[in-house]
Amino acid sequence: xxxxxxxxxxxxxxxxxxxxxxxxxxxxxxxxxxxxxxxxxxxxxxxxxxxxxxxxxxxxxxxxxxxxxxxxxxxxxxxxxxxxxxxxxxxxxxxxxxxxxxxxxxxxxxxxxxxxxxxxxxxxxxxxxxxxxxxxxxxxxxxxxxxxxxxxxxxxxxxxxxxxxxxxxxxxxxxxxxxxxxxxxxxxxxxxxxxxxxxxxxxxxxxxxxxxxxxxxxxxxxxxxxxxxxxxxxxxxxxxxxxxxxxxxxxxxxxxxxxxxxxxxxxxxxxxxxxxxxxxxxxxxxxxxxxxxxxxxxxxxxxxxxxxxxxxxxxxxxxxxxxxxxxxxxxxxxxxxxxxxxxxxxxxxxxxxxxxxxxxxxxxxxxxxxxxxxxxxxxxxxxxxxxxxxxxxxxxxxxxxxxxxxxxxxxxxxxxxxxxxxxxxxxxxxxxxxxxxxxxxxxxxxxxxxxxxxxxxxxxxxxxxxxxxxxxxxxxxxxxxxxxxxxxxxxxxxxxxxxxxxxxxxxxxxxxxxxxxxxxxxxxxxxxxxxxxxxxxxxxxxxxxxxxxxxxxxxxxxxxxxxxxxxxxxxxxxxxxxxxxxxxxxxxxxxxxxxxxxxxxxxxxxxxxxxxxxxxxxxxxxxxxxxxxxxxxxxxxxxx
Ligand code: 0RA
Numbered sequence: 001x002x003x004x005x006x007x008x009x010x011x012x013x014x015x016x017x018x019x020x021x022x023x024x025x026x027x028x029x030x031x032x033x034x035x036x037x038x039x040x041x042x043x044x045x046x047x048x049x050x051x052x053x054x055x056x057x058x059x060x061x062x063x064x065x066x067x068x069x070x071x072x073x074x075x076x077x078x079x080x081x082x083x084x085x086x087x088x089x090x091x092x093x094x095x096x097x098x099x100x101x102x103x104x105x106x107x108x109x110x111x112x113x114x115x116x117x118x119x120x121x122x123x124x125x126x127x128x129x130x131x132x133x134x135x136x137x138x139x140x141x142x143x144x145x146x147x148x149x150x151x152x153x154x155x156x157x158x159x160x161x162x163x164x165x166x167x168x169x170x171x172x173x174x175x176x177x178x179x180x181x182x183x184x185x186x187x188x189x190x191x192x193x194x195x196x197x198x199x200x201x202x203x204x205x206x207x208x209x210x211x212x213x214x215x216x217x218x219x220x221x222x223x224x225x226x227x228x229x230x231x232x233x234x235x236x237x238x239x240x241x242x243x244x245x246x247x248x249x250x251x252x253x254x255x256x257x258x259x260x261x262x263x264x265x266x267x268x269x270x271x272x273x274x275x276x277x278x279x280x281x282x283x284x285x286x287x288x289x290x291x292x293x294x295x296x297x298x299x300x301x302x303x304x305x306x307x308x309x310x311x312x313x314x315x316x317x318x319x320x321x322x323x324x325x326x327x328x329x330x331x332x333x334x335x336x337x338x339x340x341x342x343x344x345x346x347x348x349x350x351x352x353x354x355x356x357x358x359x360x361x362x363x364x365x366x367x368x369x370x371x372x373x374x375x376x377x378x379x380x381x382x383x384x385x386x387x388x389x390x391x392x393x394x395x396x397x398x399x400x401x402x403x404x405x406x407x408x409x410x411x412x413x414x415x416x417x418x419x420x421x422x423x424x425x426x427x428x429x430x431x432x433x434x435x436x437x438x439x440x441x442x443x444x445x446x447x448x449x450x451x452x453x454x455x456x457x458x459x460x461x462x463x464x465x466x467x468x469x470x471x472x473x474x475x476x477x478x479x480x481x482x483x484x485x486x487x488x489x490x491x492x493x494x495x496x497x498x499x500x501x502x503x504x505x506x507x508x509x510x511x512x513x514x515x516x517x518x519x520x521x522x523x524x525x526x527x528x529x530x531x532x533x534x535x536x537x538x539x540x541x542x543x544x545x546x547x548x549x550x551x552x553x554x555x556x557x558x559x560x561x562x563x564x565x566x567x568x569x570x571x572x573x574x575x576x577x578x579x580x581x582x583x584x585x586x587x588x589x590x591x592x593x594x595x596x597x598x599x600x601x602x603x604x605x606x607x608x609x610x611x612x613x614x615x616x617x618x619x620x621x622x623x624x625x626x627x628x629x630x631x632x633x634x635x636x637x638x639x640x
Contacts, residue, residue, distance in 0.1 A: 015097045016147035019124035023175055026121045035176050036186050038122045042070040042167050045119055047194060047275065049074030050201045051329075055164070060191060061206040062182050063168070071166040076135040079153070090133055090142050091149050094123045119167065123147045125176075126169040134162045146172060184212060192218045196230075197275050197327055199223020224257040224325040231268065231323050235261040238321065238377060239370040245359040249351045253329040256288060256356055260321045260374055265381075267319035272327040273335070273343040282336070282343025284328045287352030289315055292322075295360050300375045303368070313378045320381035328352065407472035411436045413445040422495040423447055423476065424533065424589070427509050430577030435499065438581035438589055445493065447476050449509065470516060479521060488527075496524065497596065499533035499588065501575040514599065522601075530599040535576055535588040542568040548587045550595070 019026050027034040027041075039060070049055040055074035062068055078089030085092045098118050123129050124147040133140040139158040143150045171180045184207050195203045195218035202219040220226040225242045238260040245256040271278040271285045278284070293315040300306040306313065334344035364371040406412065409432070413421055423445040426432045432448025439446060449469045478492040498513050500506035510532065517525050524530055536548035538555050542562065549555040555570070562568060573579055579587070588594050 012095045013148075016095065016120065016124040019097070019121050020147070020172075020175065023125055027125070030176050031178050032183065032186075035171055035180060036182065036190075038125065038169065038171060039068050039070070039182070039187060040190060041122050042068075042119060042169070043191070043194065044275070045167075046070060046072035046074065046165070047198055047201065049165075050198060056200070057202045057204070059204045059206070060187070061208055062184070062187070064208050064210060065170065066180060066182070066209065067168055067170040068182060069166060069168040071164065073162070073164040076133040076163045076165050077131070079133055079135055079138075079140045079155075088140075088142070088153050090131055090140060090153060093119055094129065094131060094142070094144060095120055095147065095149065097121070120147070122167075122169055125172055127172045129167065129169040131168075132166040134158055134164050137161075184214065188216060193277070194218075194275060196220050196224055196227035196325075197272055199226070224255055224327055227325050228257045228259050228323055232259055232261055235323075236263045238262050238373050239367075241370075243360070243363060243370075245356050245363070247355045247359060249355055250347065251331050252348060252351050254284075254352055254355050255327045256324065256352075258322060258324045260377060261323065262321065262377070264321040264323070267316075267322045267324070269319070269322065269324040269326070271343070272325070273348075274329055274333050275327075276333075276335070276341070278335075278341050278343050280337045280339065280342035283346055283349040284326050284343050284352050287349040288324070288326050288356060289319070290349075291353045291356045291360070293318055295357055295364070296375060296378065299361065299364055299371055300378075303372065303375070305372065305375045305379065313375075313382050314385075317381040317385065318374075318378045321377060326352070405475075407447070407475055409448055409472070410476045411439075411441075411446040414442045418492055419494050421445065421493040422497055423493040424497045424499045425449060425473065425513060426576065427500040427506055428575070428577060431499070431501070431575060434577060434579055434581050434584050435589070436581075438583075438585035440585075440589075444589065445476075447473065449473070473513075473516075479524075488523075491524075491529070494529055495531055495596075496529050497531045497533050498599075499535065499576065502535065502537055502573075503575070506575075517599070518601075525599055525601050528598055531596045532599060533588050534595040534597060535573065535579070535584070537573060539571040539573070539583075540568055541571070542566060 023030050023034065027037045043058060043060060046055060046058045049072055050058065052074075055072045057073050059071045060068065061071075077093050080089060081087065082089050082092045085096065087095075097120050123144050126144075127146065129144040131142050131144075137158055137160075139156045141154040141156075173180045188205055191203050191205050195201060199220055199222055202217065205214075205216045205218070207214045222229075222242075225244050228242045243256075243258040245254070245258075247254055269285065269288070271281060271288075273282065273284060293313070296318050297306065297312045300313065301308075328343070328348055330343070330345055330348060332345070336342045336344040364374075411432075413423075415421055420443050422443060424435055424439070424447070426435050426446055426448045428450065429448050432446055435446045435448075449472070476492070477496065478490040498510055500510045514530075517530050534550055536550050537552070538549040540547045540549060540555070540558055547558050549558055559568070576584065576588075586593060
């Protein structure tokens with residue numbers, strides 16, 4: 001042993017100690033994700049060996065003791081002494097950070113990037129690791145504990161032809177404190193994905209743990225072509241054969257598989273860079289989208305499917321119904337974004353574009369039927385999008401939703417400050433008249449709605465919107481059309497007060513309004529902007545005093561407070577219109593004396609259900625509802 005060796009040894013210990021101190025820096029987390037990452041790291045080394053053309057089979061097993069073994073039939077990690085480290089290749093790969101790809105042959109490590117931290121990281125974070133290498137008709141075995149080699153590498157004769165590497169490791173539970181239990185589904189998902197991405201590599205997966213014993217084989221000779229067939233298994237393909245493009249330029253490998261489906265209207269494009277799923281896209285996907293749009297438009301014109309005077313089909317039209325996988329292998333991948341799942345290498349964009357352009361053009365030129373089917377589908381998509389846009393515009397133009405002029409019958413308030421403004425939505429013109437005269441015009445606006453509003457027969461979105469009363473309401477409030485962002489800054493009043501008569505019609509109109517808010521402007525209810533006014537039902541006069549009663553019980557309580565044979569007079573308000581403006585102010589509109597009920601989301605939801613019964617297609621339940629509740633339907637009974 002030389003002093004040189006000791007210096008090396010110290011360096012190794014410091015390196016692995018750094019990994020154990022800050023595992024997150026190397027594997028992201030020490031939670032379940034990081035735990036499974038250990039397996040991917042080891043498997044990636046075998047996949048690299050397969051991609052280099054030396055390995056056909058990778059066996060992964062979860063052992064009965066919870067450890068994991070990854071065994072391949074590659075060349076085997078070199079076992080001879082490495083001059084620089086003075087140790088075997090095996091020990092060097094397992095103990096020196098990033099040593100993996102640094103010696104022993106050309107080519108690049110494809111699985112760099114997100115994983116690619118090296119097998120030494122797995123070693124550092126494992127309670128123990130055992131590696132067996134079959135090479136040169138010998139079996140070489142070396143054990144490690146928490147990253148440190150235990151004893152000398154054992155060498156035994158192994159007369160068979162076999163070559164390969166087997167790595168077994170048990171995660172260190174002092175590092176992975178949350179769990180060291182591997183999840184079958186998580187591992188099988190990734191292993192299957194790897195088998196699709198690396199066609200021809202056979203991956204077997206065995207769970208040997210008692211009670212969860214299972215075995216599966218992932219082997220897809222067609223690679224990502226088969227992945228597409230699998231994803232489209234329940235759909236109807238527009239063309240039989242999955243389109244496949246493969247090529248290499250400037251050391252960058254590109255594989256693309258495409259298939260359009262008749263019965264799909266979205267696109268489903270999945271990207272990978274160096275076998276890592278690029279959830280956030282990147283230059284490979286940008287290149288693919290660009291080349292698809294350009295190629296199909298150009299062929300479409302050549303084949304006269306798109307006429308000279310017609311505009312190009314948009315990318316999204318062309319991608320409608322498309323299932324695609326693009327997998328690129330890049331020597332120095334740059335992964336960007338928060339989660340490092342976006343490919344950043346700008347040279348990839350152009351390479352994908354030109355390579356796919358050439359191959360796809362030729363492919364489609366030889367298959368005019370496929371070509372025409374794809375373009376016709378895109379033209380259909382284009383027309384559908386045009387029609388939808390047109391319809392949307394028509395609805396907007398027809399309705400007053402977009403117009404800025406306030407409805408004529410709105411008696412607006414003076415203030416322009418929404419936070420102090422109120423709007424009373426009043427049923428009928430006569431009640432509207434009383435309210436207009438009784439209000440405080442500085443901050444109270446009145447919008448009378450006609451009883452006609454009740455004539456909506458079906459619970460149909462379009463019908464609610466076409467209703468002129470609802471349109472007036474939307475404009476008065478300053479709201480937008482359904483589905484568009486609720487913009488609070490546009491809201492003209494922060495108190496929207498529904499004030500209807502205490503009879504069946506009043507209940508109808510209130511139900512309709514609540515339903516409208518619930519279905520189309522739910523934020524208004526959530527934010528507590530919607531209220532219900534509580535007008536009195538009775539006025540009781542006795543001598544020079546008078547009292548307003550807001551329910552039957554209220555009336556009984558009042559009457560029972562009078563002496564036995566007192567004389568009094570009861571007036572029942574049949575509608576708001578019967579009240580004098582001053583009365584309406586005193587009882588219902590004056591903030592000092594009135595009662596307002598703020599509408600809760602449950603109230604609105606209940607109204608929505610009631611609305612379905614009242615206004616729905618089915619006559620029977622509606623009749624039943626009206627017969628049951630019709631006569632006594634008033635604000636108090638509805639309990640809102
Ligand atoms: C370095 C050099 C060579 C192979 C490997 C590493 C290698 C590593 C792993 C890890 C798991 N399975 C593996 N298989 C191979 C090339 C060796 C040569 O040139 O013979």
